[in-house]
Amino acid sequence: MKQQPFDEWVLAAEDLTPEQAKALQEHLSTCKNCQALVEADCAVRSLFTDAAVISPDPGFVQRWEERLNRSRQKAHRRQVSIVLGVSAVAAGIILSVFSVKLLWLLASLDDLLIDIFWEGFRMIEAVALIGHFGTTFIDVLSGVVSPLWGVALISLIVGLCVLWFISLYRIGHQNV
Numbered sequence: 147m148k149q150q151p152f153d154e155w156v157l158a159a160e161d162l163t164p165e166q167a168k169a170l171q172e173h174l175s176t177c178k179n180c181q182a183l184v185e186a187d188c189a190v191r192s193l194f195t196d197a198a199v200i201s202p203d204p205g206f207v208q209r210w211e212e213r214l215n216r217s218r219q220k221a222h223r224r225q226v227s228i229v230l231g232v233s234a235v236a237a238g239i240i241l242s243v244f245s246v247k248l249l250w251l252l253a254s255l256d257d258l259l260i261d262i263f264w265e266g267f268r269m270i271e272a273v274a275l276i277g278h279f280g281t282t283f284i285d286v287l288s289g290v291v292s293p294l295w296g297v298a299l300i301s302l303i304v305g306l307c308v309l310w311f312i313s314l315y316r317i318g319h320q321n322v
């Protein structure tokens with residue numbers, strides 16, 4: 147039997163002609179080296195087959211994207227929660243400050259109302275007093291001076307009263 151490239155035939159078993167395949171089969175039954183080569187070839191091929199099983203299956207990319215989307219949604223929800231939380235805290239602080247300011251304002255408004263009440267009361271009292279003096283003054287005058295002078299005097303008194311009220315009003319507003 148002439149020397150054949152059996153080692154090459156072992157590695158390219160699919161491309162052999164029927165005669166070559168038969169010759170290889172006969173050689174393998176006697177040659178230990180070529181039997182070892184066949185076993186090594188089988189081992190390498192099965193290794194590739196196993197690797198193919200390990201490689202990602204068709205749904206892998208989809209599942210990976212779904213997981214990515216889920217983690218993105220989670221991150222988004224977390225951001226929204228943080229924004230809402232910070233807003234709530236800020237709103238709480240503003241509301242607290244506003245409430246304190248409002249209470250303070252109401253308290254000062256209470257004082258202000260009391261002041262206005264007393265101011266008004268004193269003013270009415272003053273007007274009544276002036277009216278009383280005024281009528282007494284006119285009664286006295288009407289018996290002494292002519293009606294023309296009486297009118298002039300009353301006008302003067304009314305004018306002075308108006309001036310007095312204006313100055314009182316101004317002083318009151320300067321104090322506030």
Ligand SMILES: [Zn+2]
Pocket residue numbers: 152153173177178179180
């Ligand atoms: Zn051989």
